[in-house]
Amino acid sequence: MTTTTQTLDSLGGGGTDRLTRRGFAVMGRGIVRQRLMFTWAALASLLFGVMTVADAWVLGWATDHVITPSFEAGEITGSTLGTGVALFIAAAVLRTIGVIGRRLLGGVVFYRLVRDDRLRVTRRYPQLPLRWHHRHPAGQLLSNANADVEATWSIFMPLPMALGTIAMLVAAVATMLVADPVLTLVGLVVIPLLFVANAVYQRWQGPRIALAQSLRGDVSTVAHESFDGALVVKSLGREADETDRFRAASERLRDAAIGIGRVRAIFDPVIEALPNLAVLAVLLLGAWRVDTGGADAGDVDQSADTPSIGQPKLTTET
Template sequence: MSVAAPVPRAPATGAVLRRGLGVIWSGIRTEPRPFAVAVVGSVLWAAATVATAGAVGWLTDHVIEPSVQARAVTAAGLWTIIGVLVAILAVNVLGVILRRVYATIAGFNLQARYRRGVTRQYLRLPLAWHHAHPSGRLLSNAHSDVEATWQVFNPLPMALGVIFMLVIAGGMMIVVDPFLAFVGLLVFPGLFAANLVFQRAMSPRITRAQELRAEVAQVAHESFEAGLVVKAMGREDEETARFRGRTLELRDSLVEVGRTRGTFEPVIEAIPTLGTLAVLGVGTWQVSRGDLGAAEVVQMAYLFSILAFPVRALGWVLAELPRSVVGYDRVQHVLRAQGGMSYGHHAAAHTAAPASSHLDHVTYTHAGETSPTIHDVVLDVPAGSTTALVGPTGSGKSTLTNLALRLVDVDSGTARLDGRDVRELGRGEIPRVATLVPQQTFMFDDTVRGNVTLGEEATDDSVWAALRVAQAEGFVAQLPDGLDTMIGERGGSLSGGQRQRIALARAVWRSPRLLVLDDATSAVDPSVEQAILAGLREASDGMTVLVVAYRMATITLADQVVYVEHGRVVDRGSHEELVGRCQGYADLVHAYAREAAERAAVERHEEEAR
């Protein structure tokens, strides 16, 4: 049995840079081709940008100064200026296009890959794991955490191009004048130091903001899911206040992130400008002494001015690293989660005969609980029979059905299907044989047909036949588009009983050899329930039925009744036998009968009043 691990916190501040580089390297190995093209484009852009400074110096020395001295601009000189700048511009534009397009491709490919991986992991992990993790947090893992992880790939190719640019620019500066290059290059250690301090300051703030995003998503998801309860209990104001509290925390956290960014970014932006001023000041002094020409000073100053903005890309990468590391850790918490079910290689029996189910001394404990939910239960469901599980609320009936279908694994003992341990069956073999209809039915935002077949190919006749058994044919025929009627999110346009009948038709359409009903007719009228059970009886020649029952109509149709209390099987036999010898069972079914009689009386009174 898996136990939920705590959601990871951000790594220590000193480890952020190392961990962030590890995340980047993982992404590069995953998407090498588009990333390589983006880097090539960034190098072209960097080379063209630096070449612009060299071209400006060369044009100043060979075209502009002679033209100024001659007080005339020749056509050849003008075309030289245009030709050189247009050629450099073309390379620059090509580099920018390659860098941006392929960096975007790499980033979104990584996001898509990891979202698919997270979703596959959600489907692989057992129900016990999902019960320990809020849905809102899982949604945040698949969306905002994945996005945060790979957002760093947007500025990353540009930052690598900037490093290439700095190497070329440094070489050019040294060639022009080593002393002036030394003065200018003193700027960059200060720039990197400022970025490092910035990254350290941002790390805890980004971490907290990312955690709060998940909490806001969790509260919002609970509010939407519990909309009926909130309205029925008049808790709109309290739920709004709860959501407001989380959103205000997120707002304050994001404001703190923005305040930190707003404090550091002007400093980081000013440092290259200070370098440009220093180069101009020292360069002017050297020109006055005759050590340098004006063209060299213009070239150096221009080079620093065009480096001021691109160098900020390094800061962008460093600023994204804390968020990237936090998102990566939260996603890896899902991808590395343990507790997934292992499957054997055996196939279920290929036959149309009813299946048998057997629980042999099984014990099961829910995650986070210390005492077992199911204690040493032996439950035999013979092939072709109808077995009713009866017991008080919380006695473990639904858990027994989950164990029989291997929705969760037993802690000890064995669950068997057709005599074979369910753990020896291959993936997908149990759903091919057995189908569950839970009490809380789920409808997709799809047509009636889509909700019955779940996208599989089917003839209209087969769908109508399943709806007929589930007593849903009548109301579906009256819908505007029949089988092709859209029923809305979670089947919002249908009543609870109608949703249950479509869910039952979904199971019947698959012609299961074992049909498990977990109080699957609780929302339908007793008369409709009797018709459904009669239809199942007629259609169950090749079907075994295990039903969690609360109504007498269901219980009396069963071949055997199993009475459960506190996770133990207390007695089993026919309804008549249990009524005569099991006091707990007799009290419970008499309470069911009284409740049904009172409900029928109320319905008759309402009918007479109408």
């Protein structure tokens, strides 16, 4: 564990800005290489975001024009009910199309980029001089062509969703400010808190993920060397030593993975709780404003969706 902590410190020291710049450069290259498919994925995500905002608006409209009048009059007209049902169905169908397109097309972009770079890496290996291969074990080369390539382009699984979320937040804030500025501002308090939580999470988690990625290459190297030299190992009676060497590498990888899980165990509940606390605050304030005549019930329904719209996720979602 001491060695793992030291390696974590070395990976996390002073390179955050540089890694951020490199990350944006990688995203730019990927978008250029898959510009058409990525554009369709972003448009599908935008449709999902707009329909999520529209769903909140439909809920507010139904509250003001269907639910509240039915309680006051004791009956409801068929045309009004039909309009409300049609609006809910239309918003749900379009939102479903958006989320399916976002996930499917984003996955296509990711796997195409991974496929192309795996071919490039493996085709480059035979062109390198023999002395280079002596310095780089075969297990590390396998890890570079497999896990490292996937890690490089993994941003393209959630990236379309992130772009749609930005557009969704803008549309949601504009719509809900029109509905009730006071309730919307209360709901929006959670957004900077979420960004701060995500920034702290990335600062803690980034070095741990980098360490785990590096240790996967070590485990692959030890495994490949053991398999490749199995006859020599058996002839010299070194099976126990090889087993201990593989166990040590595997335990270091296990410790790194547990460290990642511990950080997520701390931050996931925080990320989930903040929007829910904001919704509770909006509902309490909204109920008081409705009771005093300062707001309509539909405005409260619409504003209560503000904190949960576009909630940032710490996990890699598509």
